[in-house]
Amino acid sequence: MALDQSYLTYPKRRHGMDHDHYGWSSIDTRAPIAWPNGKQVAVWTVVDLEWFPIVAGDKPFRAPGHMQTPYPDYRHYTARDYGTRVGFYRMLDAFAAVGAKVSVAANSAIAERYPSIIADINAAGHEIIAHSTDMNGTIASGLDEADERALITQSLDTLERVSGKRPRGWLSIARSQSFNTPRLLVEAGVEYMCDWVNDELPYRFTTTAGAIVNVPLSHELSDRQIIVAQQNSAESYVEQMIDAFDLMERESAGGSGRMLALNVTPYILGLPYRIGAFETLLGELAKRPTAWFATGSEIVDAANPVI
Numbered sequence: 001m002a003l004d005q006s007y008l009t010y011p012k013r014r015h016g017m018d019h020d021h022y023g024w025s026s027i028d029t030r031a032p033i034a035w036p037n038g039k040q041v042a043v044w045t046v047v048d049l050e051w052f053p054i055v056a057g058d059k060p061f062r063a064p065g066h067m068q069t070p071y072p073d074y075r076h077y078t079a080r081d082y083g084t085r086v087g088f089y090r091m092l093d094a095f096a097a098v099g100a101k102v103s104v105a106a107n108s109a110i111a112e113r114y115p116s117i118i119a120d121i122n123a124a125g126h127e128i129i130a131h132s133t134d135m136n137g138t139i140a141s142g143l144d145e146a147d148e149r150a151l152i153t154q155s156l157d158t159l160e161r162v163s164g165k166r167p168r169g170w171l172s173i174a175r176s177q178s179f180n181t182p183r184l185l186v187e188a189g190v191e192y193m194c195d196w197v198n199d200e201l202p203y204r205f206t207t208t209a210g211a212i213v214n215v216p217l218s219h220e221l222s223d224r225q226i227i228v229a230q231q232n233s234a235e236s237y238v239e240q241m242i243d244a245f246d247l248m249e250r251e252s253a254g255g256s257g258r259m260l261a262l263n264v265t266p267y268i269l270g271l272p273y274r275i276g277a278f279e280t281l282l283g284e285l286a287k288r289p290t291a292w293f294a295t296g297s298e299i300v301d302a303a304n305p306v307i
Contacts (some may be wrong), residue, residue, distance in 0.1 A: 023089040031306040032256035039292035041143040051109040052080045052204035057136035063173045087270020094279045098286035100293035105131035105171040108158035125297040129169030130155045141178040169296045191267040192300050203302045222263035234277035
């Protein structure tokens, strides 16, 4: 019996994904991006500055890294608090040593509870991007649209009130979105998001409310994935990041800039036996004449004519 022809008809068969947010393209077919001052590789460091409620929320899902053992889980709670009390300040010193400016993805609960940290970020000249309210503020399509809009607004408003500047960028917890998230971010005035990881350069993303730029923040290159999930050493993490930079530097010789995204976590790399490796990585990248330490906003501004 022959298969009915209707089984072979798929109206959305095409390049790319089943949506109209952007057109599919390979990285080598786009207009070249030129970074400032002839630099070839933008090094975009994003620090996850997170506050974990001691009682984990499981709706719509439990955030990666959240409390694990039955309440009260003081061991994991204080291990994460170590990042804000100790690890983050080691990172600030490491950035200052090489003159790197970074993006700090902060839960708005950090601004509410530790406004001095926000003041220190501002004083060092780093960028703050919104990272939800706290680590129970996860997003997925099971979340009511009104609740998601309120979560986005609360995060942006609180960070603006404490820092004095409204964040231009947004990073969802676990890079998770609902079908509504990009549109809601546009409606809230966000200019770029970091959740879609299918590229190594920024690209324009269209919604029914207008356009937003997606700056891909690789999960596979994050310290959480390499050090925690894959159980690699900090030294191995550094070697992998240098290898990634070297490849992107070679690719950029074709005439278009590249972007190396470093997603790092204070309670992971800020530990005393790991911070030295991270300092080594920043120092090695700072020696490269082709490297440009940049914030997400600087990358968007530099790439905007061609994305």
